[in-house]
Amino acid sequence: MNVFKSEVEALEYVLQSLENEQDNIFERAELAIRHCKKTLEVVRQRVSQLGFKTLQEEAVFFKEIKSTIVGYLFYYISLVQVERARPYGCPKKERKFLIAQIKAMQAYLMKHQELYEYFLRSHDYRDQDYFIRKNAPYQLSDEAIASMVDFQFATPHDMIFSKIKGYVLSINHLEKRLAIPLTSTANKSKANLQWTGSKADLVELTYALHASGLVNNGTAAIKDLAQGMEQLFAIKLGDYYRIFLEIRARKNNQAKLLEMLRTSLISKIENLDG
Template identity: 30%
Template sequence: MEIVLSKILSQIRRQKDKLTSQMMRPAEEAYQMTLFLNEMLGALKSQVTQDGFKNEQQEIDFFKNIKSQIMGKLIFYNKVFRIETTCPVNNGTLHQNYYENQFKALQAEYMECICDGDFYRYYRAGRTDRDHLYFRLGQINYHDGLKSAVFEIDLSFSTYYDNKIARIVANELLYTYLLNKVNPEENPDMVLVGGKTNKDISWTNSQNALIELIYALYASSSVSHGNIGIRQLALIFQVLFRTPLNDIHHAFHRMKTRSGSRTAFLDQLKISLEEYMDKDL
């Protein structure tokens, strides 16, 4: 049995990009990713149960580096789904307080359950000397006084410590997610122009025109070499121009079937630019 982490992560990224391009609500996207990852984990469990491992190193690599990454992302998306479906409002002080409280709860959980322990230091130090004890089936040492979660896991598909790494992975992903909710300007992946610099900037054409422009930039990979999702790109323009874009995915599909030119705004841009160039002749 050979399971390659890079291939697994590539499959997860493709699924994420596919869902992002459909402009789903965060809760729906998180739900769909939860289903996808749960199915992936189930398929791997069947494969492991049927084929086993060729050697000790393959077993260690699977539980330390592969299963823990999938499980970590699964836990993360499930938490995002729960957070987004219990958020009381869409904006305002109550909305902000909700995410701040979620962020504080995450920090408390991290301090209490994750970072204060020998295993966390072992994992963070990149050590491998105890991998044969931590990441092989049937090696659990109950004299270590493990948390009761050890009795709730499937010991035919977990070494207990792979679950601990998964929790670390999930919490780090959730930390970034909630940090962006509480302080969007601290997220280096977001290009947010805030404060006084964009207070007088506004989009004065139609929403459809802006959506057409956004999709053209996305389709041509003109921003960040195409390494940016359509939803994130749309969010940048919404923040820059302080204009909401509702249901961008369906608006785009209406453009695909509208009569006349499907790229009316881009056509007009070309005409306007050529007329402007002619003025200087």
């Protein structure tokens, strides 16, 4: 079971990296889904080849391992669906739309309230009813189809459990979105500062601050720093992760801006000192 947990931990590390570094939600979701599918195939092959030593191990796998991976799939797919349908240009309509999406997901959770509470309370007393393949009775629901088509790698409840996990993540994400002002003027810098260098220069500065650990005692994510720069200078960096890859690919002087800043500062000090 430890090898399965290691696969999930490795996946979650990659997903967190994407959250921190990839600003474009469609590209982030595409990459995340690709990694989820790859991890799911790895664990599927291992289950097919080796099976489980005990019923408890089988229940833990479908309850904690598979449902976590598939839960992330539901999460990223729902993010894309919401983003594609989200109304742009009108903050009130956007807010109303996001609230409606949250209510729809909450309705699903209430539809499966028993299993949802089972998840919230981390119960285990019905694990062998829910997450053992041969013990679980068939259900007449869309999610149960997976256990009929691929009965070696599904139980009638693990897909519902996965969807619950994915929707909980999605609801948390959308609620955070609602906590941020949606007006177009909200992100404009009050100091009216304008960045007149290139975006690559600002990305270089942002990554330098992140690497230095000088913000929030080193706990600030690159995504948060990038958003802070965007707000401060009223600029949209776009795909700053791709820009950073281009900086890394420079054959010479990868820290071009920092070298220029160092030279400018020393020159100013020397001029002031006479």
